[in-house]
Structures are given as C-alpha cells and as structure tokens.
Amino acid sequence: MDKKNTNYIKTPTFYYISHFARYIKPGSRRIFYHKFSEEISVSAFKNLDKSVIIILLNKTDKNVEYNLCYKDFVLHDNLDSHAIVTFVI
Numbered sequence: 001m002d003k004k005n006t007n008y009i010k011t012p013t014f015y016y017i018s019h020f021a022r023y024i025k026p027g028s029r030r031i032f033y034h035k036f037s038e039e040i041s042v043s044a045f046k047n048l049d050k051s052v053i054i055i056l057l058n059k060t061d062k063n064v065e066y067n068l069c070y071k072d073f074v075l076h077d078n079l080d081s082h083a084i085v086t087f088v089i
Helices: 012-023
Strands: 029-034 040-046 052-058 064-070 073-079 084-088
Touching: 012 052, 012 084, 040 064, 052 064, 073 084
Parallel strands: none
Antiparallel strands: 029 040, 040 052, 052 084, 064 073
16 A cells, blocks of 8 residues: 555565465475575475476566476576566476
8 A cells, every 4th residue: 555545556576475375375385495596586385286386586687598397397488587487387
C-alpha cells in the first residue's frame, strides 16, 4: 500500500516470492541451494508429489548465459537481468 493506503504497489520482490509460493507446496523440502555463480542463485525443492522445482534468480543488471542439468533434464539458456525463472520437473 502507498502512504495513504489507497493503492496496492507490486515490487519486484512480490514477483520473486510468488514463484516460491506458486510452485513449492506445503510439506516440500529443499534439496539444493547454491550461488551458482556471481550472477545466478539456484534453489531446488522436492514436493510431496515427487515433482522437483528449480528456481534461478539473476540479481545483476546484465543477461547471463547458463547451463542447467538435473538427471536427464539438460538446458542451455539465457537469463535476463533481474529475472527469475522456475522449472517444474
């Protein structure tokens, strides 16, 4: 809310947190966390339904190329500046 409590303001943090809330279900457990590089942070969770959620966050002002490998899942892509991306495996 703004100072007059009349408008709702969405900040970038709102979108970051919504990725976690939307895909990581109650009862899940974190299976991995790593500062992948100076540019990208990675978190991974396993839901009770055995799905794996992998979230990458680019906190820099530049686009970053990356490779993501998990079991048979392999991806080469580019993460835009200040972007967050979620993979459901």
